[in-house]
Amino acid sequence: MIILDDIWIVIPAYNEGRVIADVVKNVSKSYPNIAVVDDCSTDDTFAHAQSAGATVLHHSINLGQGAALQTGISFALARGARFIVTFDADGQHQVDDINTLLKRREEQNADSVLGSRFLGETERMPAIRRFILKAAVIFMRLTSGLQLTDAHNGLRLFTRETAMQLHIRQNRMAHASEIINQLASMKVKVVEAPTKVVYTDYSMGKGQSSMNSFRILAELLVGRLSK
């Protein structure tokens, strides 16, 4: 039986001072254990996340989202987490989808559940972004062997055992493909669950632009080459 204390939500954050308090408060309505990893933000991300009730870890220099995820996962494991869910700090993810992942894990007895916006739904997703992410999916299927529908979704669930085997070394955006490649080589049971991603003016203004989509694709390729 899963108790709430078994679940840790890990939120890597960089300069999300405007929205992090709301994100943490929304998550905390259902899940009390939240670890925000402040990746050396230059705004008030740390203070806002802390005052909203999260446990906040702080990187003294900016390392990247991949590094922040690994720090958060390491912390959650140290706190005895049985299940770790990674969640974006910019408000694109829905708290209800955490429950979707947990339910899918139980139904399938999976070791990891990855959110998929293409099984679920998206709101205001730019067309170029959709194209790039679809291309990334094809690339990911060819390179990892995992038949996923979404290669770059920050909403993921890992069991403790799986999280203990993960070692994210790609500090920046290439961590997404690294996680998938590591899951594939661990030969653990990986399933997907439908999730919703909302593209807000805030998240799109923060650099989730079309150019960033190309960068994601480029860094997936670099991540593969530097493996």
Added chain:
Amino acid sequence: MIIFIIIINILCIAYMLTQRHRSPVIVWIVSLASLSGIAMALYPEITNDIARKLGVGRGADLLFYFWILISFFLIINVQLKLVSVNQNLTEIVRAMALESALDKKISDQNPGD
């Protein structure tokens, strides 16, 4: 000029010997290159002889190709070292973040300490 080249190369070898504990591979490569430099300064035709044997036009071309190869190796070496340094830096920053957060949790649980 030849004496100048020989002196510079000898100084280079002497310096490399002082650095042999830091990066033995680099020391070996640079020392061999310096010894080759001395040989070529004393026997300039040697590069043309070697070039002809290898099917390359001129000694100068041969030297150029070797320089490209050595430079490529050095660049790759530096890149790999950078990756390693970056990983070490990441581990340090992460350890600091975790220690601070876990210590805070312990002190929150034991406010009297």
